[in-house]
Amino acid sequence: MADGALSDLRVIDLAQGIAGPYCAKLLADAGAEVIKIEPPEGDRSRRLGPFPQDQPHQEKSGLFLHLNTGKKSVTLDISSSSGQTLLMRLLQKADVLVVSEGPSRMAELGLSHAELKAELPQLVYVTVTAFGATGPYKDYRGNSLTAMAMSSIMYNTGDPDREPLSTGGTPAEYIAGIHAWIGALAALAYRANEGRGQHVDVSLAEAAACADEYNSAMYAFQGAIRRRFYSRHLFGYPMDILPCKDGHVVVIPGAQGFPQVGITSEGAVSPMALLLENIELDQHPLFNSFAERMIRWREMDELLLPWLREHTAKEIVDTAQALRMPFAPVPSVSELLEDEHLESRGFFERIDHPEAGELTYAGPPFRMSETPLDIGRAPLLGEHNEELLS
16 A cells, blocks of 8 residues: 555644544544544543443553554653653654643643644644633633533424433534644645744534534624524424334435425426325425425324325335435434445444454545555554654
8 A cells, every 4th residue: 555645744642532542543543643642541532432342441442542543552641740851852853742731731741733833843742622722711621512502403402392412422523623634734834835833723613613614693683593493404394303103214305395376397296296296285285385394393293194104214215306305214323334425435444453353444634646545543642652662
């Protein structure tokens, strides 16, 4: 295999949590040498799991294995003078440093950007924290749940008469990790032209807010505040998650689904009527009026649900896609792992680990034709101490 696109880079991953390590993981997948600096007891994610048979083991955490593919592990106590000396030795030959501690803590350790800049002017210094390196909240702690609350995403998610909800998983962490990765690459491009590094400052809360700019724009332009409204899209119906015979499907008729005044050819039948195998519905008021569908959405459900419940997700999606409507299934994790499309693209990969064994991993989020990304196994705790510190 050809060298990775970033094979000439060395990255020091001093971050814990998810966002910073995920940024460094993407750099490693693209070929960079990424050195994971762990405290002597190991990275925090080694203790978080999930673990096989729910038996905690520092080498078998699913979270750690996922976030640290292709990295090398070195154990250092960076609060000690000897640990800082060894870290500085590694930084002398590094291109990028990724950290997740706030500015005050990094200053206490003598590792703030201001302190390193004089000695390491070419270093790209990436911080991924809850609220960024400046402002009143700069030393506040936080995670994805905090960030989702501080963005408008949580405020707009859930039932109208219930409390706000967060989405499943930790999306703000991964969004911030991708932003940090992009920022690091931009800073490296700047360094290639100008010969000096810079500080890339990423905030989880801002990363989450950037993912929901639509609602900010709606308020800025119209003074309107979107309220929670189930899982529905705000400006169309049906654009929702609905039950079917064996699960759920996303129903999105799109521009093609219903008749459109001035566009539909004479004698043509709307794809939604064809999908439901009832051509007479083409003349139904709910099929001919966008406004009526929005107001009388429960009646619209009464037309859709009987047919949906008689058919499987695959039958529904295949038929809808053939009619040029962007329906989609809502698969379980096991169904996703068996998805024929993802299998054909080789998205999931089997990787062997000396302690955890052979496991399935999600592949990289993008493809490169000339320098394919390569996912190696995660390191054992301190596995590369002798190689890198001796």
